[in-house]
Amino acid sequence: MALKDFVGNEQVVKFLRKVTLKGSLTHAWLFSGPAKVGKRTLAIEWAKLLNCQSPIDSSEGIDSCEHCSSCRHLSPERPSYAQNHPAVYIVDTLLAAYWEAVEKAKGAEEVDLKKLSPKLSLGINAIRTLRDAIAHQTFGRYRVIIVDEAERLTEEASAALLKTLEEPPDKTIFVLVSANPWAIHPTIRSRCQPLRFRLVPMQTIAHALKSKGLSDYEVNLISRLSRGRVGWAMEMLQKEELWQSRSFLLSIVKMMAEMNWWDVFKFAELCTKGAEEEESGDETKTASQRRQLEELLEGLMLVWRDIWASNLEVEDLVVNADWLTTIKQIAKSSDWAIKVLWEIRQTYRQIRPPFNANPQLAFELLAIQTMKGALQ
Ligand SMILES: [Zn+2]
Numbered sequence: 001m002a003l004k005d006f007v008g009n010e011q012v013v014k015f016l017r018k019v020t021l022k023g024s025l026t027h028a029w030l031f032s033g034p035a036k037v038g039k040r041t042l043a044i045e046w047a048k049l050l051n052c053q054s055p056i057d058s059s060e061g062i063d064s065c066e067h068c069s070s071c072r073h074l075s076p077e078r079p080s081y082a083q084n085h086p087a088v089y090i091v092d093t094l095l096a097a098y099w100e101a102v103e104k105a106k107g108a109e110e111v112d113l114k115k116l117s118p119k120l121s122l123g124i125n126a127i128r129t130l131r132d133a134i135a136h137q138t139f140g141r142y143r144v145i146i147v148d149e150a151e152r153l154t155e156e157a158s159a160a161l162l163k164t165l166e167e168p169p170d171k172t173i174f175v176l177v178s179a180n181p182w183a184i185h186p187t188i189r190s191r192c193q194p195l196r197f198r199l200v201p202m203q204t205i206a207h208a209l210k211s212k213g214l215s216d217y218e219v220n221l222i223s224r225l226s227r228g229r230v231g232w233a234m235e236m237l238q239k240e241e242l243w244q245s246r247s248f249l250l251s252i253v254k255m256m257a258e259m260n261w262w263d264v265f266k267f268a269e270l271c272t273k274g275a276e277e278e279e280s281g282d283e284t285k286t287a288s289q290r291r292q293l294e295e296l297l298e299g300l301m302l303v304w305r306d307i308w309a310s311n312l313e314v315e316d317l318v319v320n321a322d323w324l325t326t327i328k329q330i331a332k333s334s335d336w337a338i339k340v341l342w343e344i345r346q347t348y349r350q351i352r353p354p355f356n357a358n359p360q361l362a363f364e365l366l367a368i369q370t371m372k373g374a375l376q
Pocket residue numbers: 051052053054055064065066067068069070071072
């Protein structure tokens with residue numbers, strides 16, 4: 001992959017090409033915008049271009065060659081801990097988990113990579129990578145340090161980063177990536193050149209999916225479901241488990257539509273499956289379970305929004321188009337979709353910081369609040 005293959009946010013790509021060609025580069029950048037629109041991917045592709053040994057000049061503008069030894073060492077698909085470019089470093093919550101596992105196992109050979117699960121924050125391990133990166137001599141033209149989910153840097157890590165940003169080493173570029181830029185330390189934010197990403201139009205995503213050989217039905221469904229998040233659409237093509245979690249989502253929605261008192265406990269148990277390990281105090285596990293719950297609630301909000309749209313007879317707005325029959329059935333028998341949406345939103349707030357409510361209890365409450373009979 002090179003810049004020419006990047007889908008959406010054309011203005012951002014154009015801008016980066018221009019500044020690269022000019023060679024007048026600010027040393028700190030902040031790529032912000034919605035999740036899964038390609039911020040991290042573009043940061044890596046840009047690092048590739050900056051270090052390419054024989055960049056090409058295509059009709060679309062300057063681009064990396066994809067063949068030189070530098071280009072071959074860098075791939076957005078590879079996880080952060082497996083990147084082995086001598087001048088490009090990717091700091092993220094998975095790398096933090098990797099370093100922690102290496103420490104525990106007393107050696108990288110012992111680490112079970114399949115069991116790695118991203119950490120909640122970027123702390124001491126992030127600083128270590130940062131220091132290592134700066135201590136090493138640069139072999140590429142630019143040393144590029146990408147910090148993904150920069151809002152997760154701890155106070156300590158933020159202070160270390162700030163110090164480096166204030167006395168930047170030569171030929172070093174920092175790219176901070178974040179979907180929640182306001183949560184980044186304000187002084188760090190003020191040192192960065194902001195670059196804002198936007199959601200990608202549905203037609204652009206559809207076009208990209210079509211070029212991958214998908215049927216019209218699949219193109220239509222996935223581009224609708226993606227809601228502008230091109231990265232999510234591409235993941236859908238590769239990960240079978242994402243489709244499985246969709247059918248689980250549908251079963252949960254059906255259960256909500258028919259909920260009675262006997263189902264409350266079962267509903268909460270199904271939704272929070274696996275969350276019982278929380279008590280173990282393992283922060284990594286807790287983080288990934290909380291994320292799963294958040295994703296489930298986001299999915300539920302979307303389906304209930306569809307049911308609401310169907311209530312209002314604006315079915316063009318239904319995103320989960322492949323479930324239209326079921327959505328119509330539920331909409332016909334239930335006119336409380338807006339109330340359910342509100343309650344899901346409340347649960348979503350409660351299970352996240354700073355509240356961190358017990359998931360089982362939060363979902364039991366959701367079940368009770370959204371039960372038909374309980375709404376009078
Ligand atoms: Zn190259």
